[in-house]
Amino acid sequence: MVLFLLLIIAAIVLGLIGAVAHGLFYLLIIGIVVLVLDFVYIVARGRHRRQSLLR
Secondary structure (H helix, E strand, O other), X not given: OHHHHHHHHHHHHHHHHHHHOOOOHHHHXXXXXXXXXXXXXXXXXXXXHHHHHHO
16 A cells, blocks of 8 residues: 555656656656556455455
């Protein structure tokens, strides 16, 4: 859970810097990608737990 929260904070910070600073649009894109990958990780982790509970 700590990893999830750290990745969320990193994505927000990168997104804010990328949106505010001129010429650093790529940081906004990296922040969005990190956020999406973070949610994919949480969904995959949840599916793994459900499958292990069913066995």
